[in-house]
Amino acid sequence: MSTILASLKKLTVAYGAGQGAYRALQNLDLDIFKGERLAIIGESGSGKSTLARALGGLLAPEAHMSGSIVWPGFHGSPQAGRDMGFVFQDAGTSLNPVIPVGRQIAEVARLHLKLSRSKAHEHARALLARVHIPDPDTAMNAFAHQLSGGQRQRVAIAAAIAAKPSLLIADEVTSALDTIVQAQIVSLLDELVAAERMTLVFITHDIALASGFADRIAVLHEARLVEAGPAADLLNAPGQAYTARLLASHIGLDTPPLIAKHPP
Numbered sequence: 001m002s003t004i005l006a007s008l009k010k011l012t013v014a015y016g017a018g019q020g021a022y023r024a025l026q027n028l029d030l031d032i033f034k035g036e037r038l039a040i041i042g043e044s045g046s047g048k049s050t051l052a053r054a055l056g057g058l059l060a061p062e063a064h065m066s067g068s069i070v071w072p073g074f075h076g077s078p079q080a081g082r083d084m085g086f087v088f089q090d091a092g093t094s095l096n097p098v099i100p101v102g103r104q105i106a107e108v109a110r111l112h113l114k115l116s117r118s119k120a121h122e123h124a125r126a127l128l129a130r131v132h133i134p135d136p137d138t139a140m141n142a143f144a145h146q147l148s149g150g151q152r153q154r155v156a157i158a159a160a161i162a163a164k165p166s167l168l169i170a171d172e173v174t175s176a177l178d179t180i181v182q183a184q185i186v187s188l189l190d191e192l193v194a195a196e197r198m199t200l201v202f203i204t205h206d207i208a209l210a211s212g213f214a215d216r217i218a219v220l221h222e223a224r225l226v227e228a229g230p231a232a233d234l235l236n237a238p239g240q241a242y243t244a245r246l247l248a249s250h251i252g253l254d255t256p257p258l259i260a261k262h263p264p
Contacts, residue, residue: 002033005073005167005199006055012066013050013059024050026223027067034073034166037193037200039210039231041246042220048203049089051220052171055201056086073166073199082112084167085160089175091152095144101155102128102140105162112163127158131188150181154188161192168193171203182206186213207247211235219243 013025025047032038032055040048053059054069057080071077078084088094096104105124109115115123121140128136131154144152153173160168170189174182190213193200204210210217211231218228219242227240238244 004031005034006032007070010067014064023223028225034199036215039202039214039217041207041210046220047223048220049171052169052203056169082163083165085165087156087160087170087173089172091156097144100141105159108159108162131158149177153185167199169201
């Protein structure tokens with residue numbers, strides 16, 4: 001039996017109070033298993049990013065969360081940055097514009113791995129090479145605005161994995177990129193997760209993108225979990241009418257996936 005990394009029970013996230021409260025998530029039950037690639041899919045406003053932020057402990061102060069998130073796969077609650085890495089939709093806003101990207105990655109390593117300044121610098125340079133940034137020595141001193149959108153997202157991924165987390169949460173990380181760069185970023189995530197045996201929670205509205213690499217898919221609609229199951233089962237025989245409509249409306253889902261899935 002697979003080990004449960006995180007278990008969500010009746011998770012509800014609301015903004016405001018009383019009958020006028022906006023519920024971004026409602027009574028969501030979901031288990032996340034160690035080592036899996038879980039894709040969370042749904043239309044805009046379905047609650048995907050709220051779920052990602054709830055997992056990462058990044059909800060806004062005005063959010064009211066009820067239900068529970070327990071972490072049987074960790075000894076106590078995981079620490080953001082150390083036990084879990086988070087990659088945001090727009091790396092241009094998540095990276096500090098006035099600090100070289102290499103130093104930003106190195107600071108994560110210094111904080112969580114307790115490396116010396118020189119060791120952290122070496123670690124950051126190796127990570128830039130690991131995420132396939134051209135000329136990592138030069139890139140160490142580059143600022144975010146000097147990099148392309150795809151390169152910024154690679155830097156953000158390098159920072160997210162700098163402390164060797166067990167869980168990586170990627171929230172719509174490809175939505176602002178063109179199709180070719182999307183495929184490259186997803187392929188990179190798949191490569192890193194396989195090599196480091198991380199668990200990946202991949203948030204996306206693009207079913208075709210998720211179908212190429214996810215082990216399991218969870219479908220959200222209007223703040224509720226519609227269904228969840230193995231990717232092949234859900235894509236070939238959806239159990240709910242909403243999922244079937246979502247699949248039917250997606251052009252190109254029957255084309256070859258963008259990347260080849262790693263063998264188990």
